[in-house]
Amino acid sequence: MSTLSDxxxxxxxxxxxxxxxxxxxxQRDAVVANxxxxxxxxxxxxxxxxxxxxxxxxxxxxxxxxxxVPELARRESxxxxxxxxxxxFEATDLEEVLAKAEVGRLVVxxxxxxxxxxxxxxxxxARGYDVTLVGDAHTTEDQSAWGAPPPDMVIAHxxxxxxYQTAPGRTAAVTExxxxxxxx
Numbered sequence: 001m002s003t004l005s006d007x008x009x010x011x012x013x014x015x016x017x018x019x020x021x022x023x024x025x026x027q028r029d030a031v032v033a034n035x036x037x038x039x040x041x042x043x044x045x046x047x048x049x050x051x052x053x054x055x056x057x058x059x060x061x062x063x064x065x066x067x068x069v070p071e072l073a074r075r076e077s078x079x080x081x082x083x084x085x086x087x088x089f090e091a092t093d094l095e096e097v098l099a100k101a102e103v104g105r106l107v108v109x110x111x112x113x114x115x116x117x118x119x120x121x122x123x124x125x126a127r128g129y130d131v132t133l134v135g136d137a138h139t140t141e142d143q144s145a146w147g148a149p150p151p152d153m154v155i156a157h158x159x160x161x162x163x164y165q166t167a168p169g170r171t172a173a174v175t176e177x178x179x180x181x182x183x184x
Contacts, residue, residue, distance in 0.1 A: 003128035003169040007104030010182045012042040015052045015110025015117055020065025022111050025139040026151035032071050034137040034177040035109045047182040048101045051080045052088045086119030105130040109137035114154045132173040135159040
């Protein structure tokens with residue numbers, strides 16, 4: 001039901017599942033496996049997979065920590081969006097990639113829950129997209145030393161509040177990997 005009425009398609013977004021981003025992430029292996037399952041399913045169903053890759057002073061472009069985890073291999077034909085801000089739409093070509101593919105609905109996975117994932121789902125929603133967050137396919141590292149809740153609580157809270165996000169003409173949802181559908 002996206003406000004982008006001329007965009008009937010769905011895309012799977014894989015946000016920042018890079019070696020240096022998920023090295024110490026909560027349930028890293030299970031989350032990466034779930035994302036891998038979704039990537040395989042999207043490819044089988046002909047759904048576009050959009051890869052997002054972050055770089056900044058701590059995550060230098062071209063460095064080993066900047067690389068995607070080896071369990072997830074992007075195909076050359078799949079778009080790769082390079083970003084330097086939390087929201088994958090900011091100062092990138094993501095909007096053009098999605099418009100070209102007539103995408104109005106996003107199924108979102110990746111890292112970090114309390115940073116780039118959260119920024120991107122809000123950015124997408126504000127831009128008119130329907131956004132489904134895959135509750136068991138996003139993760140974050142432990143930031144409790146700096147006052148954040150433990151990572152399992154950050155993930156649970158994000159899943160809780162996103163489930164109830166509302167706006168005119170758009171839908172927000174949370175689902176588990178096994179229940180993801182790409183047909184809207």
